[in-house]
Amino acid sequence: MxxxxxxxxxxxxxxxxxxxxxxxxxxxxxxxxxxxxxxxxxxxxxxxxxxxxxxxxxxxxxxxxxxxxxxxxxxxxxxxxxxxxxxxxxxxxxxxxxxTSPRACANKADKVVEQGAWGLEENRGEQEEEEDWEELYSRVSDCVEIISSIRSVKILKRVGSPKGMWTRDPRSSRVYVFNGTSGDIVSQFNSVRDFSSSVGLASSRQIRLPSEWSGPGSAVYNGYLYYIQHEADMDLQVVKYDLLSASVTDIAMFPVESHATVYTLNPEIVVDLAADDEGLWLLYAAGDSEPNINLAKMDPATLDIEEIWDTRCPRDNAEAAFVVCGTVYVVYNTSPASRSRIQCVFDVNDMVINAEAPLLYFPRRYGSHASLKYNPEEKQLYGWDDGYQIIYRLTMKRKLLV
Missing domain, CATH: 1.20.5 (Single alpha-helices involved in coiled-coils or other helix-helix interfaces)
Structure with missing residues (x-):
């Protein structure tokens, strides 16, 4: 229990x-x-x-x-x-x-109205008036045209570097392309059409120069290539190269106090060569402290300097310039680039007053011209804008005396 x-x-x-x-x-x-x-x-x-x-x-x-x-x-x-x-x-x-037409400096006794008729007696015939015009005007200038407007623009293509130059010999159909800001190679095409239809520059005829060209400021005139040779510690040299025989025919020293750039917006250009109806021209700066662009007339045969002018066109904000009928047209822009405009004009014959010359704007583009080359046979400008090759057609009119 x-x-x-x-x-x-x-x-x-x-x-x-x-x-x-x-x-x-x-x-x-x-x-x-x-x-x-x-x-x-x-x-x-x-x-x-x-x-x-x-x-x-x-x-x-x-x-x-x-x-x-x-x-x-x-x-x-x-x-x-x-x-x-x-x-x-x-x-x-x-x-x-x-x-309003641009007027010029001439004898005060010689007057011309907007229509271009001389202030002669009413009973004189048109033929006699034309003879008086030619007789008086020949004492002032051999060229009688000034740009009145930029008629049209054609963007041909885009090839090469942002900066460069292309031009056409006025006496032939050949086109020459300078790619970049220096080098010893020039590309040659038989025509503008061939250049337009080409793929790059490889299909062109490659011309190798005996020395390097400096800056997109060369010129082609009557079968000769004129370019600037710029080496350190040496005077600038203008080289004349025969495109037919592929040889240098002449070299000229161009002494300047300093190698200052002629356009502040294009520092690669120390001397800019230009060709027009009257021959070969050089645009340059006399020194770093010189505010204006200088112009020199050069004999294309001997490369001798015939005369020099101070254009009174400022270098500041200038991007390019070209010469037409002995008249310099300086193109200005801003930094950063906006719309290019011709804002200063200088005539070596004192036929055009800058203050009364028309202010011309290029068709609207938002780049900056690396170069502008005039062709007197076609009355066209060949421009290089940010790698684009452009053709500007110009409208001309007769210079008028006041």
Whole structure:
């Protein structure tokens, strides 16, 4: 009996201990579930707050985007209005230009009206008036044309470096391309059409010169190539190269005090050679402190300097220049580049007053000319603009005396 009692007491004690153990386990699990529920509730509240903040941010972003769109529309309208006003001003300038001709310095007794008729007696015939014109005008200049407008522009192609030069010999159809700002290779094409249809410069005839040309300021005139040889610690040299015989026929020193660039926007050009109806010209700067561009007339046969002028055209903001009928046209731009314009004119015969010469704008392009070369046979400019080869057609009119 006694062992049975002990067994019952032991069993009861064991059951009581298990009950306490499982009760403690349940309490632990219940506390963990409550903690998880609290954390989930916290996460839910945080999610709601983040959602509200994102919605408010989206609303603010949408309002800001609407404001930017409105500002962009207003700015676009302002720009369009400005473009319209600029076009209107340019048209008005063109109209004024057509109504006003550039006048020149001459004897005060010699007058000419806008129509080009001399102030002679009314009973003199047209033939006699023309003879008087030729007799008097021949004492002033052999060339009677001035640029009145830039008629059109043709972008031929884009090949080569951003800076370079291309030109055509006035006495032939051959085209010569100077790629870059220096080198001893010149690319020759048989015609403008061949150059336009070519793929790059590899298909051209490669002319290797005996020395390097410096700067995109060379000239081709009557079968000869004239280029500048510029070496360190040496005077500038003008080299005359016979394209037919492939040989140098003459070299002339061109002494200047310093090798200052002639155009501040094209620092690679120390001397710019130009050819027109009257021969060969050089544009240069006398020194770093000299503010104006100088002009020299050169004999194309002997390379002798015949005469020198101060054009009174500033070097500052100049990018290129060319000569037509003994008149220098200096082209200006800005940095960064905007629209090129002819803003200074100098006539070696004093037939054109710069203040009364027309202000000519090139057709709208937003680059900068590395070179401009005039062809007197075609009355065209061959331009190099940021690697583009461009042809400008010019409209000419007779110079008028006042």
């Amino acid at each position: 006694k062992p049975v009692l002990v067994l019952l007491v032991s069993t009861a004690w064991t059951l009581t201990g298990a009950q306490y153990y499982y009760q403690g386990l349940m309490d632990y699990l219940e506390n963990r579930l409550l903690a998880i529920e609290d954390r989930m509730q916290f996460w839910h509240e945080q999610s709601i707050r983040f959602h509200t903040e994102m919605r408010d941010f989206k609303k603010l972003t949408a309002e800001a985007m609407d404001g930017l769109k409105n500002e962009h529309s207003l700015l676009q309208r302002d720009i369009e209005g400005t473009v319209v006003q600029v076009d209107r001003v340019e048209r008005e300038m063109d109209y004024v230009e057509t109504r």
